[in-house]
Amino acid sequence: QSVLTQPPSASGTPGQRVTISCSGSTYSNIGSSYVYWYQQLPGMTPKLLIYNNNQRPSGVSDRISGSKSGTSASLAISGLRSEDEADYYCAQWDDSLSSPVFGGGTKLTVL
Amino acid sequence: QVQLQESGPGLVKPSETLSLTCTVSGGSVSSGSYYWSWIRQPPGRGLEWIGYVYFSGSANYNPSLKSRVTISIDTSKNQFSLNLRSVTAADTAMYYCAREGRSSSNFDNWGQGTLVTVSS
Numbered sequence A: 001q002s003v004l005t006q007p008p009s010a011s012g013t014p015g016q017r018v019t020i021s022c023s024g025s026t027y028s029n030i031g032s033s034y035v036y037w038y039q040q041l042p043g044m045t046p047k048l049l050i051y052n053n054n055q056r057p058s059g060v061s062d063r064i065s066g067s068k069s070g071t072s073a074s075l076a077i078s079g080l081r082s083e084d085e086a087d088y089y090c091a092q093w094d095d096s097l098s099s100p101v102f103g104g105g106t107k108l109t110v111l
Numbered sequence B: 001q002v003q004l005q006e007s008g009p010g011l012v013k014p015s016e017t018l019s020l021t022c023t024v025s026g027g028s029v030s031s032g033s034y035y036w037s038w039i040r041q042p043p044g045r046g047l048e049w050i051g052y053v054y055f056s057g058s059a060n061y062n063p064s065l066k067s068r069v070t071i072s073i074d075t076s077k078n079q080f081s082l083n084l085r086s087v088t089a090a091d092t093a094m095y096y097c098a099r100e101g102r103s104s105s106n107f108d109n110w111g112q113g114t115l116v117t118v119s120s
Helices: none
Strands: A009-012 A018-024 A035-040 A047-050 A064-069 A072-077 A086-094 A099-102 A106-110 B003-007 B018-025 B034-041 B048-053 B059-061 B069-074 B079-084 B093-101 B106-110 B114-118
Touching (some): A018 A106, A035 A064, A035 B106, A047 A064, A047 B106, A072 A086, B018 B034, B034 B069, B059 B069
Parallel strands (some): A009 A106
Antiparallel strands (some): A035 A047, B003 B018, B034 B048, B034 B093, B069 B079
């Protein structure tokens, strides 16, 4: 079974660049299929932020970027702003379960 | 733009069945390109995928909930539904319906969510 691990928290000051990691336990977790990232602002519905590892849906700021290498994926936010304070989740399709799997989520605090 | 809207009781008694419906507008649940999913989020916690249904009626469920869950689809009403049996307080959560790109984890459209509390 696929397990996606995220740090529970991350923080940065305005203007900084922060990264949030999403790790799989084996290559088959992260390496074999696309990774997706979701942003959940406080009290709001999750929103698709990155699809297919590094693609941004229309309307998502170009301060946001995604990458994947080996058994890890990362979400990077540059020029950090107070409105970036939110929970961030990675997700991936698990072929063995024929189902999606979410990471545990990372709470980003803008100091 | 596809829109999804959850509906159903906000309060369910322990041991009873939680039933929610998701109505889709601006798109068709009969599209073969998507799965129609339910996801929940207990207060203060992360997202948990519950399951999905395909237009054909075939469904797949989270193994941890599989024994209690049924997700069905009504293409004539452009709706899909969730039934979760024998609920306990641990099932108290915000329940979201969402459209998922087939075999992808690409949840590109979400309902606003509905809070369901399990309490006597």
